[in-house]
Amino acid sequence: MKDFTRELSYKTSRSSGAGGQNVNKVETSVTVLWNVQESGFFNEFxxxxxxxxxxxxxxxEGFLFLTVSESRTQLANKNKATDKILEIVNKALVVPKKRLATKPSKAQKQKRLDTKKKLSDKKENRKFKY
Incomplete structure (x- = not known):
């Protein structure tokens, strides 16, 4: 997991929603900003x-941003925002493996044909014969 926290900047604002006096007075909501192109931590790819x-x-402007206002304290929201942005960016860096096309084996083909034959025989035996 790559840690580029030195390149992050933070902005605070008042949280919205319930919370009474704490919400009305204290800037607990934290927005974390990171300029992707200016980063010296990652290569161009x-x-x-x-x-x-x-x-x-x-x-x-090229800024990746994320706002967190889950907690009643600014520090807790800052920590959560930092963790979330690190997690999001590290997930984005994962390149999925290419799927290799495979062919079914002879045994698998034979098993499929045997199953089809059994089902066919079962249905054939259901018919009324004179």
Whole structure:
């Protein structure tokens, strides 16, 4: 898991929703920002992969952003936001293996044909014979 937390920047704002006085007074919501193209931590291939897979989360200026307002404290939200953005980016870097086309073995083909024959015989025996 790659840790690029040095390149992250944070913005705080007031959380929305229930919470009473705490929500009205304290900026507990945390938005984490990361400029994908300016990153010195990843190579060009990795940056392009991140931009392709996370294009819905990257704004016009090229910043990947994520807002967290789950907790009542700013520090807890900052930690959760950092963990989530690291997880999202590391998942985006995974390149799935290419599927290799395989052929069924002779035994598998024979088993399939035997099963078909048994089913056919079973249905044939159901018919009324004069």
């Amino acid at each position: 990795q940056k392009n992969l991140i931009q392709e897979k996370l294009r819905n989360r990257i704004n016009a």
